[in-house]
Amino acid sequence: MGAYTGLSAFPITPCDADGRLDAAHLRRLLAPLVEAGVDSIGLLGSTGTYAYLTREERRRTVTVAAEAVAGRVPLLVGIGALRTDEAIRLAQDAKAAGATAGLLAPVSYTPLTEDEVFAHFAAVAEEGGLPLVIYDNPATTHFRFTPSLIGRLARLPGVVAAKCPGPAPEEAAQTVAHLREAVPEGFPLGFSGDWNATEALIEGGDAWYSVAAGLFPEPCLAIVRAVQAGDAARARSLDGAMAPLWDLFKAHSSLRIVHALAGAIPPRPILPLPEEVRARALAAVTRLEGRAPAR
Structure with a gap:
């Protein structure tokens, strides 16, 4: 598969309490993904x-x-920043360090207009040196891309794919269709939001940008390969088996759950989950894979 199709696994960045990377832990997380x-x-x-x-x-x-x-x-690397010039520098850093592409989210404090986001992407695409994946994550950036804006951006030189929030299952067909109408033919459309991703893939999405796959690549890969083989029933069945994990993600946030499962400290002011929640999460994923995640 290509860099912008199939399963993209999103691991945590394990750090100490001062925000310094734990390189050995990161290597342990990456090895099972490879x-x-x-x-x-x-x-x-x-x-x-x-x-x-x-x-x-x-x-x-x-x-x-x-x-x-x-x-x-392939490594798709987040390069989002409040300032355009900083995002350009982060793109240049990522390219020099070995990234395949940049994941560009329109991070903001002052709410951004569509024209401002378009100019931001155009500048980073031109000066950053990395192919860009549109990173639509309104829960964190508080900016939601319209299909028309994604269509405009998809025609910029250097913008190569889009990562969109997974729609509710009953809206998946319409959402994917509207996006397909907006972008050039063959432009890869991927989806995040693990509990909604399977239906988006079945309805024609090209990629699943998955939090769960950062710790549990095998069951997530099985879902993607089932969709690619045209076996929607099997994909839905496999997705249903992951419902306990999806429920924990929705109740406590996927970020908090995967940090707890990986035995990592989330960055303050985010606090570690209570031990009883962590125990429930460990029980759920041990049933899922028959073993606890690597830490």
């Missing part, structure tokens, strides 16, 4: 807490990951 054969790795996404890290730690994370995967899996 071994499983994920189609790409989404580094420094929202689950990878890019917004909480310094430029230096972000650069170091990409360097460590690029050395660990050694070209075997």
Whole structure:
């Protein structure tokens, strides 16, 4: 599969309490993803807490990951920042460290207009040196892309794919169709939001940008491969088996759950989950894979 199709696994960025990368832990998290054969790795996404890290730690994370995967899996790297010039520098850093593409979210404090987001992408695409994946995550950025804006951006040189929020299952067909109408033919459309991703794939999505796959690549890969084989019934059945994990994600946030499962400290002010919630999560995923996740 290509870098912008199939399963993209999004691991956490394990750090100490001061926000310094735990390189050995990151390598342990990446090794099973490479071994499983994920189609790409989404580094420094929202689950990878890019917004909480310094430029230096972000650069170091990409360097460590690029050395660990050694070209075997494409690396899609979050380069979002409040300022356009900073996003350009982050793109340049990521490229120099070995990234395949940049995941660009329109991070903002002052709400952005569509024209401002378009100009932001145009500048980073031209000056950053990396192919860009449109990163639509309104829950964190408070900006939602319209299909028409995604269509405009998809025609910019250097913008190569889109990562969109997974729609509710009953809206998946219409959402994918509207996006397909807006973008050039063959432009890869991927979806996040693990509990909604399967239906988006069945309705024609090209990629699943998955938090769960950052710790549990095999069951997530099985869903993607079932969809690619045209077996929607099997994909839905496999997705249903992951419902306990999806319920925990929805109740406590996927970021908090995967940090707890990986034995990692979330960046303050995010607090670790209570032990009883962590125990429930461990029980759920042990049933899912028959073993606890690597830590």
